[in-house]
Amino acid sequence: MNSLPLLERCRFEHAPISVFAHSRDASRAVAAEIAGLIRARAQEGRTCVLGLATGSTPVSVYAELVRLHREEGLSFKNVTTFNLDEYFALPPTHPQSYRRFMQQHLFDHIDVDPARTHVPSGVVPKAEVDAHCAAYEEAIRTAGGIDIQILGIGRTGHIGFNEPGSPRHSLTRLVALDPLTRRDAAGDFGGDAHTPRYAITMGVRSILNARRLILMAWGQHKADIVRAAIEAEVSSHVTASFLQEHADATFVVDTAAAGSLTRFRTPWLLGPLEEQGLAWDERMTRRAILWLSQLRQKPILKLTDDDYNEAGLQDLIRTHGSAYEANLIGFYQMQHTITGWPGGRDPKRAKPGDAPVRPLRAKSANVFPKRVLVLSPHPDDDVISMGGTLCRLVDQGHEVHIAYEVSGANAVTDEAAWRVLAFVRDSGLIDTTNRARLDAICGELTAGTVAPSTELSRWKGLIRRHEAISAARVCGVPESRLHFLDLPFYGAAPRSRRYGAEDVACLRRVLEQVQPHLVYAAGDLDDPHGTHRQCLHVLRDALAQAAAEKSAWLDQSELWLYRGAWAEWPLDEIDLAVPLSPQEVLRRRRAIFRHETQKDQALFLGEDRREFWQRTEDRSRRLAQAYNALGLAEYEAIEAFRRYAADDFVKSGAF
Numbered sequence: 001m002n003s004l005p006l007l008e009r010c011r012f013e014h015a016p017i018s019v020f021a022h023s024r025d026a027s028r029a030v031a032a033e034i035a036g037l038i039r040a041r042a043q044e045g046r047t048c049v050l051g052l053a054t055g056s057t058p059v060s061v062y063a064e065l066v067r068l069h070r071e072e073g074l075s076f077k078n079v080t081t082f083n084l085d086e087y088f089a090l091p092p093t094h095p096q097s098y099r100r101f102m103q104q105h106l107f108d109h110i111d112v113d114p115a116r117t118h119v120p121s122g123v124v125p126k127a128e129v130d131a132h133c134a135a136y137e138e139a140i141r142t143a144g145g146i147d148i149q150i151l152g153i154g155r156t157g158h159i160g161f162n163e164p165g166s167p168r169h170s171l172t173r174l175v176a177l178d179p180l181t182r183r184d185a186a187g188d189f190g191g192d193a194h195t196p197r198y199a200i201t202m203g204v205r206s207i208l209n210a211r212r213l214i215l216m217a218w219g220q221h222k223a224d225i226v227r228a229a230i231e232a233e234v235s236s237h238v239t240a241s242f243l244q245e246h247a248d249a250t251f252v253v254d255t256a257a258a259g260s261l262t263r264f265r266t267p268w269l270l271g272p273l274e275e276q277g278l279a280w281d282e283r284m285t286r287r288a289i290l291w292l293s294q295l296r297q298k299p300i301l302k303l304t305d306d307d308y309n310e311a312g313l314q315d316l317i318r319t320h321g322s323a324y325e326a327n328l329i330g331f332y333q334m335q336h337t338i339t340g341w342p343g344g345r346d347p348k349r350a351k352p353g354d355a356p357v358r359p360l361r362a363k364s365a366n367v368f369p370k371r372v373l374v375l376s377p378h379p380d381d382d383v384i385s386m387g388g389t390l391c392r393l394v395d396q397g398h399e400v401h402i403a404y405e406v407s408g409a410n411a412v413t414d415e416a417a418w419r420v421l422a423f424v425r426d427s428g429l430i431d432t433t434n435r436a437r438l439d440a441i442c443g444e445l446t447a448g449t450v451a452p453s454t455e456l457s458r459w460k461g462l463i464r465r466h467e468a469i470s471a472a473r474v475c476g477v478p479e480s481r482l483h484f485l486d487l488p489f490y491g492a493a494p495r496s497r498r499y500g501a502e503d504v505a506c507l508r509r510v511l512e513q514v515q516p517h518l519v520y521a522a523g524d525l526d527d528p529h530g531t532h533r534q535c536l537h538v539l540r541d542a543l544a545q546a547a548a549e550k551s552a553w554l555d556q557s558e559l560w561l562y563r564g565a566w567a568e569w570p571l572d573e574i575d576l577a578v579p580l581s582p583q584e585v586l587r588r589r590r591a592i593f594r595h596e597t598q599k600d601q602a603l604f605l606g607e608d609r610r611e612f613w614q615r616t617e618d619r620s621r622r623l624a625q626a627y628n629a630l631g632l633a634e635y636e637a638i639e640a641f642r643r644y645a646a647d648d649f650v651k652s653g654a655f
Contacts, residue, residue: 003029003032003033003036004018004029004030004033004214004250004252005018005029006018006250007019007263010262010263010270011270012231012261012262012263012269012270013230013231013261013262013263014230014231014234014244015229015230015243015244015249015250015251016249016250016251017230017250017251017252017253017258017261018250018251018252018253019253019254019255019258020252020253020254020255021254021255022254023060023218023219023254024060026216026218026252026253026254027058027060027061027063027064027216028064029252030061030150030214030216030252031061031064031065031068032064033148033214034050034061034065034148034150035065035068035074037147037148038074038075038076038078038079039074041078041147042075042077042078046078047078047079047080047143047144048078048079048080048147049079049080049081049082049140049143049144049145049146049147050079050080050081050082050146050147050148050149050150051081051082051083051084051146051148051149051150051202051207051210052081052082052083052084052102052106052150053083053084053150053151053152053160054083054084054085054098054101054102055152056530057152057153057216057217057218058150058152058216059105061150061216062105062106063105065106065110066106066109066110069109069110069111070109075111076110076111076112077111077112077113079112079116080116080117080118080143081102081112081116081117081118082118082136082139082140082143082146082202083098083099083102083118083119083120084149084151084159084160084161084201084202084207085098085120085160085161085199085200085201085202086098086099086119086120086121086122086199086200087122087196087198087199088122088129088174088196088198088199088200089122089123089196089198090122090123090196091122091123092119092121092122092123094122095493096188096189097122098119098122099119099122102117102119104496118136118139120132120133120136120172120200120201121200122200124200126174129174129200130173130174132200133171133172133173133174133200134172136172136200136202137171137172137206140206140209145209145210145211146209146210146211147210147211147212148210148211148212148213148214149207149210149212149213149214150214150215150216151207151213151214151215151216151240151243152215152216152217153215153217153222153225153226153229153240154181154184154225155180155181155184155221155222155225156178156180156181156225156238157225157228157229157237157238157239157240157241158178158181158239158240159204159207159215159239159240159242159243160201160202160203160207161175161177161181161199161200161201162175162201162202162203162204162207162239163175163176163177163178163181163239164178164236164237164238164239165236165237166203166204166236166239167204167236168204168205168208168236168242169203169204169205170203170204170205170206171202171203171205171206172200172201172202172203172206173200173201173203174198174199174200175198175199175200175201176197176198177196177197177198177199182195182196182197183195188493204239204242207242208242208243208245208246211248212248212249213243213246213248213249213250214249214250214252215229215240215243215249215250215251215252216252216253217251217252217253217254217257218253218254218256218257219254219256219257219533220256220257220259220567221567222253222256222257223256223257223258223259223260223261224260225238225240226251226253226257226258226260226261227260227261227262228241229241229243229244229251230244230251230261231261231262263276266287266288266291267284268288268312268313268315268316269312272315273315280315280316280319280320282333283572283573285316285319285320285326285329285330285333286329286330286333286334286572287570287572288313288316289303289316289326289327289329289330290330290334290571290572290630291572292307292308292311292313293330293629293630294629295311296311297629299629299630299631300327300330300331300334300630300631301327301328301331301631302631303323303326303327304323305317305322305323307323308323308326331630331631331632334571334627334630334632335632336358336359337358337359337574337575337576337577338358338577338579338627338632338633338638339358339359339576339577339578340392340578340579341396342389342392342393342518342576342578343368343369343370343372343393343396343398343517343518344360344365344366344367344368344370345368345396346368346369346397347366347368348368359575359576359643360558361558361643363555363556364517364556364557364558367517367556368397368398369397369398369399370398370399370516370517370518371398371399371401371514371515371516371517371518372393372398372399372400372401372516372517372518372519372520373401373402373403373510373511373514373516373518373519373520374386374390374400374401374402374403374520375403375405375507375519375520375521375522375535375539376402376403376404376405376468376522377405377406377522377531377532377535378404378405378406378408378411378531379404379407379408379464379465379467379468379595380408380467380468380471380592380595380598380612381522381532381564382402382404382468382471382472383471383474383475383588383591383592383594383595384564384592384612384613384615384616385522385524385562385563385564385616385639386520386562386639386641387475387587387588387591387592387616388578388580388584388585388587388588388620388637388639389520389578389639389641390402390475390477391475391476391584391587391588391591392578392580392584394475394476394477395476398518399481400475400476400477400481401477401481401482401483401510401514401516402468402472402477402481402482402483403482403483403485403507403510404465404468404482404483404484404485405485405487405507405531405535405538406485406486406487406489406490406531406535407457407460407461407464407465407484407486407490408461408464409457409458409460409461409464410457410460410490411464411597411598412460412463412464412597413597414445415445416463416596416597417445417456417459417460417463418442418445418446420459420463421438421441421442421445421459422438422442424438425438425439425442441456457491461486463597464595464597465484467594467595467596467597467598468482468484468594468595469482470594471591471592471594471595472591473594474587474590474591474594475587475591483510485506485507485510487499487503487506487507487534487535487538488500488502488503488506489503489534489538490531497530497531497534498534499534499535499537499538503534503538504538504541504542504545507538507539507542508542508545508546511542511543511546511551511553512546512551512553515551515553516553516557517556517557517558518557518558518559518560519539519557519558519559519560520559520560520561520562520641521535521536521539521559521560521561521562522535522536522561522562522563522564523536523561523562523563523569523642523644524562524563524564524567543559558643559643559644560575560576560641560642560643560644561641561642561643561644562639562640562641563640564616568619568623568640569640569641569642571626571630573642574640574641574642575641575642575643576640576641576642576643577623577627577638577639577640577641578638578639578640578641579624579633579635579636579637579638580620580635580636580637580638580639581636582636584637585617585620585636585637588616589613589616589617592612592613592616593613595612598612599611617637620637620638620639621636621637623637623638623639623640624636624637624638
């Protein structure tokens with residue numbers, strides 16, 4: 001019973017898609033379909049068999065099912081469940097086991113019979129794994145097969161733990177985890193060394209045997225792999241692509257996860273925009289011209305009518321009259337993003353012939369100096385993502401504040417903590433009692449037997465705090481303008497983190513204290529454990545409260561989003577480009593180096609093994625080269641930002 005609204009299939013797409021503006025709306029729709037089937041089967045006196053998944057993607061679906069149970073009387077007494085997978089050699093009581101996950105997010109809150117909830121065993125003896133897997137398949141058959149199987153999609157395109165290369169005919173089995181999958185999970189387990197290497201998973205055939213498949217994906221970091229699964233040919237290298245062969249499978253995504261699909265990224269390839277309800281507005285025009293420039297490997301001003309026609313952009317030529325006119329529009333749009341004065345110039349010192357200050361638009365454009373608030377989710381995101389711009393704002397006389405939103409303690413290894421605590425212990429600055437306490441902790445850290453504790457987390461947070469203070473000194477920001485918020489949501493396990501009113505109130509206090517003319521926030525939502533996303537939601541809600549209360553400062557504020565180590569802004573989404581000199585690049589590097597605990601072995605590297613300073617320099621130089629290839633000025637490096645006026649940010653709910 002497919003109750004999800006489907007987009008009309010275009011020629012690039014090989015599977016049905018349902019796109020929602022927000023993941024919460026998508027989750028409610030999926031939960032409503034599941035609830036409808038449960039109720040229908042209950043009326044028929046039949047069992048409903050659900051295939052369930054873990055990870056951050058289905059959490060909001062489970063939350064909605066729990067709400068339906070508590071508030072609308074949805075009963076799960078006729079439900080049998082089978083989970084996709086489980087880490088091998090992890091007991092069900094382990095905090096990261098998938099059995100524990102399901103108990104925490106669903107089973108403990110509904111009236112399902114515990115005996116009818118099935119999760120592969122992570123502790124079955126290895127010699128008995130094959131028999132256990134065969135028994136799991138038999139249990140599914142005995143239950144009548146799975147009615148609805150919900151799925152997420154990993155960054156390698158895997159469903160369940162069917163990593164690249166998994167064959168279509170595979171059944172439940174023991175698998176070795178892909179290195180990228182393990183690195184993505186490393187933060188949950190305190191590092192790569194402690195992350196399981198194997199898992200038991202339903203196979204591709206096991207999944208495709210379900211009568212209904214719903215694959216969910218939220219966020220920009222899933223956009224490229226969603227496109228591969230939907231638009232590319234079926235391949236064992238992207239096991240989610242096998243859903244194209246299923247008779248009743250739907251991809252349910254939010255707008256961010258759908259962003260790389262042809263219909264959204266390059267809709268002119270589908271035909272005239274007006275037939276799709278679209279228009280050649282400023283953003284779409286720029287996107288098409290930049291796409292064509294890169295496709296033809298030509299500077300914008302050298303594009304010809306033939307280039308436009310052969311690439312299917314005749315409609316754009318008709319709109320603007322000629323390639324020459326279209327080229328000028330695209331060129332000037334990109335040129336106007338560049339400024340060496342991100343906070344504006346002192347109007348009292350303006351000279352005839354000075355270059356215009358672009359692209360500030362708020363009512364405070366001529367205010368000087370400005371109050372600037374840089375929001376840094378982790379203690380190093382500010383200098384990694386916008387260290388050059390940060391230095392530029394300080395040097396040009398603005399009042400710069402930095403708010404570090406979480407402690408970052410989880411990214412400090414025990415070895416790094418031991419090094420600092422051993423120094424303090426031997427410094428001669430502490431009394432005998434505290435020396436004995438530190439001596440015991442250092443011994444436990446050395447032996448690798450220390451248990452996670454609030455005290456150790458506080459010390460690790462303090463280490464990161466002082467690294468941030470040192471980095472801010474390099475940028476010229478005094479300690480008195482640093483705000484360490486330690487938002488409470490960060491204290492929970494990564495998969496359980498949910499921001500709340502206390503987090504929003506904390507950020508709101510800083511906003512009201514600083515009353516910034518410019519706010520810089522992290523718009524990079526690819527960080528593996530969602531801290532950036534949570535922090536952006538906190539900002540969204542804090543701004544919504546300020547707007548509701550008509551805070552006077554909000555009317556003069558301007559919001560800019562940066563991206564950092566995990567992703568870059570596409571060229572067509574850049575509204576502010578700050579060019580950096582070679583000296584500013586080196587200064588930014590020195591600031592990043594102050595975060596010593598994050599060098600060499602930062603936990604969340606994903607598939608990119610470079611250190612953060614290397615990523616930053618490569619990214620900003622690559623962006624400068626891209627601007628040069630468009631026919632614009634050549635710079636050493638560029639840091640890029642996307643505009644979000646505060647009121648638009650609140651209204652859009654895009655994040």
